[in-house]
Amino acid sequence: MKQERSVKPTEHLRVRAFTAEEANRAADAAVMDAGAAMRDGAVMRAAALGESAAVVKAASVAEAAAVMKAATAVEAAAVVKAAAVMEAAAVVEAGAAIQTAAILHASAVVEEEAVLATRLLRMADGYLAAGSVHQAAEMYFELVESHHGTIEAVQARKRLLEVSDTHERSGEMRQARSIYERLLKPPPE
Secondary structure, three states: OOOOOOOOHHOOOOOOOHHHHHHHHHHHHHHHHHHHHHHHHHHHHHHHOOOOOOHHHHHHHHHHHHHHHHHHHHHHHHHHHHHHHHHHHHHHHHHHHHHHHHHHHHHHHHHHHHHHHHHHHHEEEEEEEOOOOOOOOOHHHHHHHHHOOOHHHHHHHHHHHHHHHHHHHHOHHHHHHHHHHHOOOOOOO
């Protein structure tokens, strides 16, 4: 059988009796310690969350700055491209304006030459009608040689053929032949 040994309560533990007031203070201190520990934990957690939020916020700010920088770069590139397009359009417009002016000038010159050729043809017809065949023939040749390809030059050529035909019929073969030979020469370029 086992022998039981009796142990006195104070032998291993020191038991102390608390008064009600001491017990309340000890409980309040434990609650305060627990509150402080919770508060410290909350502050540490809040700090950690705050740091995370700050990091996220900094990353967001950096990303936003990068996006803004990229958007600014894209906008700048778009502005440069738009400026280049506008310059190209201005060059094209200027070229078109110059070309239009040149066409108008050339058109005015051609129109002026057509008016002059018409007047020369009328004058030559007047000389022919007045009997100045030699004077008329020279003016007709001027139209044929200087205004080659115009309606007036074609009409002047026909009239010269009529004049040479008249010379032939009247027996003036040398004059007729001179007109034919001159008409056969290629126009000067």
